[in-house]
Amino acid sequence: MSAIITGEAVVLELRPASFAARSLATAIDVAATVIVGTGLLLLFSALPLVLDGAATRAITLVVVVTLLVIVPITVETLTRGKSLGKLAMGLRIVRDDGGAIRFRHAMIRALLAVLEIYMTLGSVACLVSLFNEKSKRLGDMLAGTYAIRDRVAKVVPLQVSVHPQLVQWAALVDIGRLPDTLARRISMYLRQGNSMAPASRHALGIELANEASAFVAPLPAPGTPPDIFLAALISERREREYSRMTATAQRAAEIRGQLQRHGVNGG
Secondary structure (H helix, E strand, O other), rough: EEEEEEEOOOOOEOOOOOOOHHHHHHHHHHHHHHHHHHHHHHHHHOOOOOHHHHHHHHHHHHHHHHHHHHHHHHHHHHOOOOOOOHHHHHHEEEEOOOOEEOOHHHHHHHHHHHHHHHOOOOHHHHHHHOOOOOOOOOOHHHHHHEEOOOOOOOOOOOOOOHHOOOOHHHHHEOOOOOOOOHHHHHHHHHHOOOOOOHHHHHHHHHHHHHHHHHOOOOOOOOOOOOOHHHHHHHHEEHHHHHHHHHHHHHHHHHHHHHHHHHHHHHH
């Protein structure tokens, strides 16, 4: 997962496309280009009485430039980073800051693709992508772009609650020091734990509960099952964060209202 912080301090989590997914998408684009180009050249070669040798060479050059440069630039610009292969693989090209690409990015990518994909049979693009954490090729490096997974499985919100036996404990517990990374690991465990083997789930639950205990005071009653402890911990943390955000928003609204009234009265 790639985390990007926007100018508004909003964290965007984008999933870069894998090398295999990009390779398949590129292969589809190349195959479509070759098929269309071959069909057009065969069509023109079937008209020997209409076109002479010079005209045929000129038309061939126009077809090649159109298919290798003009069409990719136009398609990626209009679709904001997609092509036939990327559409089939659920990918999209974006800027390094997560925004949609423009004509300049598409042009740089298309021009470099002629060299690293078509003229070298994809060898340069493969070598560069293999040693890049975001599977970038030369065109992406110069354009400041990379491919992300645009089509991902819908994430179902995590449903957790405080067990009745821990209601009083949850109302008094101090969880302010619980690290965000640990909270995300616990949430992932609660979300995916049912798909794990019972022994592995129990062992991981104990490990996470022991790790979380260092940041929680007081601890729940001895003998509390790890799943119940972790679920109560995440549920209470979520409720407190929601209450804090709500209070902050209300306070901001009150300040704006006071400023507006002051401005009206002052006028």
